[in-house]
Structure formats: C-alpha cells, structure tokens
Amino acid sequence: MTDRITQDLTAARAALAPLAIEATGLVKSFGATRAVDGVDLAVPAGSVYGVLGPNGAGKTTTIRMLATLLRPDAGSARILGHDVVREADRVRGLISLTGQLASVDEDLTGRENLVMIARLLGHPWRAARARADALLEAFGLTEAAGRLTKAYSGGMRRRLDIAASLVVTPPLMFLDEPTTGLDPRSRSQVWDIVRALAAEGTTILLCTQYLEEADQLAEGIAVIDHGRVIAEGTPAQLKASVGSSTLHVRLLDPARRGDAERILGGRLAEVRPGADPAALSATCPDGDRAALAVAELAGAGIGVGEFSLGQPSLDEVFLALTGHVAEPEEDEAALSGGGRA
Amino acid sequence: MSTERRPPAVPPAPDLHRVLATAPAPAPAGALSATLTFAWRGMLKIRHVPEQLIDVTLTPVLFTVLFTYMYGGAIAGSTGAYLTYILPGVLTMAVLFTTVYSGVALNTDMTKGVVDRFRSLPVWRPAPLAGAVTGDLLRFLVAGSVVVLLGVALGYRPGGGVWGILAALALVIAFAFGLSWVFTTAGLLLRAPNAVMNVGFMALFPLTFVSNAFVEPDTLPGWLEAIVDANPISHLVTAARGLADGDPSASEVAIVLAVAAALTAVFAPLTSHLYRRGR
Numbered sequence: 345m346t347d348r349i350t351q352d353l354t355a356a357r358a359a360l361a362p363l364a365i366e367a368t369g370l371v372k373s374f375g376a377t378r379a380v381d382g383v384d385l386a387v388p389a390g391s392v393y394g395v396l397g398p399n400g401a402g403k404t405t406t407i408r409m410l411a412t413l414l415r416p417d418a419g420s421a422r423i424l425g426h427d428v429v430r431e432a433d434r435v436r437g438l439i440s441l442t443g444q445l446a447s448v449d450e451d452l453t454g455r456e457n458l459v460m461i462a463r464l465l466g467h468p469w470r471a472a473r474a475r476a477d478a479l480l481e482a483f484g485l486t487e488a489a490g491r492l493t494k495a496y497s498g499g500m501r502r503r504l505d506i507a508a509s510l511v512v513t514p515p516l517m518f519l520d521e522p523t524t525g526l527d528p529r530s531r532s533q534v535w536d537i538v539r540a541l542a543a544e545g546t547t548i549l550l551c552t553q554y555l556e557e558a559d560q561l562a563e564g565i566a567v568i569d570h571g572r573v574i575a576e577g578t579p580a581q582l583k584a585s586v587g588s589s590t591l592h593v594r595l596l597d598p599a600r601r602g603d604a605e606r607i608l609g610g611r612l613a614e615v616r617p618g619a620d621p622a623a624l625s626a627t628c629p630d631g632d633r634a635a636l637a638v639a640e641l642a643g644a645g646i647g648v649g650e651f652s653l654g655q656p657s658l659d660e661v662f663l664a665l666t667g668h669v670a671e672p673e674e675d676e677a678a679l680s681g682g683g684r685a
Numbered sequence: 686m687s688t689e690r691r692p693p694a695v696p697p698a699p700d701l702h703r704v705l706a707t708a709p710a711p712a713p714a715g716a717l718s719a720t721l722t723f724a725w726r727g728m729l730k731i732r733h734v735p736e737q738l739i740d741v742t743l744t745p746v747l748f749t750v751l752f753t754y755m756y757g758g759a760i761a762g763s764t765g766a767y768l769t770y771i772l773p774g775v776l777t778m779a780v781l782f783t784t785v786y787s788g789v790a791l792n793t794d795m796t797k798g799v800v801d802r803f804r805s806l807p808v809w810r811p812a813p814l815a816g817a818v819t820g821d822l823l824r825f826l827v828a829g830s831v832v833v834l835l836g837v838a839l840g841y842r843p844g845g846g847v848w849g850i851l852a853a854l855a856l857v858i859a860f861a862f863g864l865s866w867v868f869t870t871a872g873l874l875l876r877a878p879n880a881v882m883n884v885g886f887m888a889l890f891p892l893t894f895v896s897n898a899f900v901e902p903d904t905l906p907g908w909l910e911a912i913v914d915a916n917p918i919s920h921l922v923t924a925a926r927g928l929a930d931g932d933p934s935a936s937e938v939a940i941v942l943a944v945a946a947a948l949t950a951v952f953a954p955l956t957s958h959l960y961r962r963g964r
Binding site for chain 2: 408411412413433436437439440441443444445447448449450451452453456460461463464465466467471478479481482492508510512513537540541544546
C-alpha cells in the first residue's frame, strides 16, 4: 500500500518536472577515498547532458551508481522517476550503458554479441538475428559481422558497443568516455551517432574529459572535480562565467590605430595593438560592452574593417574553475588496451 | 577482386533513424531463457577459443599415453592393467583442471567490462553466472569425453561397460560442478585471469598427485597415505573407478556428492554475492 502511494507520488513528481536523471547528494567512497562526494544532477529528458571532468574526478563512479551497478553510500537518484536502489530492476529496463571499457565480448563475433543482447532483451531467435543484422548494417559493421571483436579496431568496437546499447532503443543512454583513445575520424563518427540519437529523442548522459566533445554535443554541462559538481550550465554560460572574452578589431586605416586604442581603452581593459598594424585586441567582460565599444569606434568615424568576439575555450573555463588544467593523457595511457587499433 | 578496400562508410543518420524506429521493445527474457542465452555464449567461446579446452585436455592425454606405456608395466604389471587403473584418474584430472577456466572466464569478463553491460540489463541477476556454469558443464563433458575416447582407442575396456563409463563421467562432472564454484569465487577475488589460472593449477596439481589417481596408496609412507585417503579427489577417483569397473561403492559416491553439494552450498552464494557487488 505504502509502496503504491510512493510510486504514485514519484510518478506525479516526474510528470511535473520531466527529469531523466535527478540525483541528490550522491556519495561513494572506496576505502579512504571519496570518489564521489555529494553530486547533484538534474538532467532534463530529451537532451544531451555532458559530465565533464579530468581523470579520477568521479565521473565513472557517478555513472555506475546511476546505472544501478554501484550502490550509493549516501544520497539518492531517480531515473525517469524511479529510484536506482529501490527500483533497480525497473531502472535497468529504461537505460543502456556504454561503459568506459568497451563492453563487448571479445571472444564472440560482432554479430553474436548483438544476437546475445537481443535474446536477453526478449527477442526470439529469428527476430534477434534480424535485429543484429539491421544494427550491424546501420553502424557500417556488416563486413566485420563474422569476425571476433578482439580483432576490431577501437572505432569499430565503439560502434558495436553503441549498437549493443540500441538493440532496444532506451529512453536514457549512458555514454562513458565514448571517444577516449579513438582516432579523430572514429571520434567524429561517434559524434555523428550521438547527434543522430539525440535527434531521435533519446536522453544521453555523456561523460567526457574532452572539453571540445562536451562543447560540440552537450546542451547542458556539469563540471566535476574531486567528486563534486563545481559548475553547471550551458557551454555558453560556462564560458560567460569565466568572463574574459577577447574582442579583436581590424581597422580600415592603420593610421587611426592610436585613436582607436584610446577609445577602446575608455571602455575595456588591456587594450593591445596586434602584430598587424591595423589590428587591436582587448579583454572585455561581456558581449554588450564589446558591442558598445565597437559602436563608439564607428561613431567616431574610425572605419572598422572587421571585428570578432572570441569566447574563452572550455579549457580556459576548466582552468578558471579548478585552478588546474584538465589532463587527459594519463587516462588515455591507462585505456590503451581498450582503444587499440 | 580489387585489393584496394574502401574505408567503411560513416554511419549516416538516416540509417540510424531506421533502426531506432523499429518495433516496440519486447519484454526482457525470463530467468530460464536468459540463463540459456548465457550458456549459449559459453558454448560459442568453446568454439572460438578452443585453446582453453586443448590446454587442459592435452596434459591428461599426454599423461595417459606416457604413464601407460612408460610405467604401466612397472607399476601394474602390464600396460592394459594400468590403463584400467589410471583412466578414471586421468578423467578426473582432465575435468577438474577444466574447472579452473570457469574462474578465468569470469575474471576476464570482469576486467573487460562486459559484465557491466550484463549487470545493467533488465534480466534475472544470477543469469550470467548460472548460464556460464551451464555452458561449463558442456566443457567438462567435452574434456571428459576426449579422455574416455582416447582410453578406449588405447584398449580401455572396464568391467562396467559403457554404462559404467558414463556413470563415472557423470559423477566426475557433478563434482566438477561443485569445484567450479570455488574457482568462480577465486575469479572474482583475484586481480587478473593469469592469477586465477596460477592459483587454480597450483592447488589442483598437488591435490591430483597426492591422491590415488596414478598409484595405489599402499606403497606410500603412513603419514602420506593418511593424507591421500583424506583427499576428496581420492574419494572421487575411487568412486569413479568403482563405477567404471562395475563395482560401485555407494558410500564413496555418497561422499563425493556430499562434497560437491557442500562446495556448491558455500561457494555458489559467495560467487553470487561477489558478482552482485561488482568491482
């Protein structure tokens, strides 16, 4: 009875705010190490949400708790309204996981891997084989279908891994560092797949240590460091929060640079002449002030040939937030086994 | 045929659209169906990685041939008599050594990350384990059959006939089932597949040799004879020998089944617990 009411309440709450993932105060320790130290997440359904952080920040541990593989020491999480501990079975029916290590069986062929998953998810043999073949074709793996996956390249293995997660299209997909260790071409293939999935309405939680990847794919980003969410927002908001965009201006007449420098200096900080005799740059806190400064140049009759407002990269964001640079190298070395060509 | 290969096409989004849009999801597999699917996986591995089976069957095959022809005359008076004596012992050795691979396979799964996928699927939780062990039974059967067929080819004709041999094989497999849980536990506790293999073989080698698998214990010093007599593998070999020779001992068979049941009762839940806990 109580369970029933709890369920109804949970369902009602989910209907009000359609969150795919709702985590509060997740904690997980391994021995003396607090891998995850109070993570809160609110991921709206139908979006690609990035969890960005360096190696060892607690991304994988967080995903493993959300995917019911680890029990949180404290805090709670709901997946589409279902508790990951109390309703673990229910949650497993709503998610699929593409782990950090490619979660395919190396001693089986690509086709056998997919048939196995399809059987486990309830397809009869014939339908399982048909499903496997359709997925292999869609992911460009038909030719390699009969080969053992240990002979696959890193990119092929990743595609098979993602295909295995799509045997039954899940409402929520976890992608844990899907491009770590991949060459640039395979990486862009995986990005295309993620975009296509998102376009179909699947919610994706994307863990990555690549700032560019989060910037390219995610609508919302949580930056994690030392097991905590240290910043959250859209890529643009995160960049804006660092504040220091750079305005670049090129004048039509290099002779007017002195005047321009004086005008810009009245509004913006750190006005610097560029190497090009007609170029200037300045640091500015936001776009509004940059626009006013450029308008003032034009108003003073100084011809502006071109101007641009360069946003800080996510690398700069990370540095500003954590005080240290994101270092992906370590992790790549550790994972070379999973991503060998 | 051109040797030049076109690079595999970048998966185009429209294709994905098509595969994603297909049929509504069926209900996930039930406990039995999921277990059988995992057993199927185990069988595929026997086919794709036959080395594992060859590794463990080659040693007993060599032992059978070497021991029979080198020492058979000296130990038992004739090669034929000795073959009748050691074949149940070699059969036991071959099948028990195969059990180590149950642990190796599980450890490999854990280190490769494929278990994460299994554990995140909405299927009966013990299904991967139950299926793996079911698949292993086939592996035991293959390893045992290789030894029996080799023996028959060399002239092994025990008193119990075909049924006696089959009964002995079945008993050895039953014991192996119990023992395999010990190695699945080890497989979940140890770090690397190689460690599981080393520990397994280091435990099984002395256990098989300090038994009555190859020699009558009468000739041993008293203290060693006592150890041999207490070794459960001695009981298994004695029981299997009795069945094959058409002279079964109910008490020996009962001891073997009791040990197998005890191993299962302790180590199957332990394996299951460790597996659920994950790494």
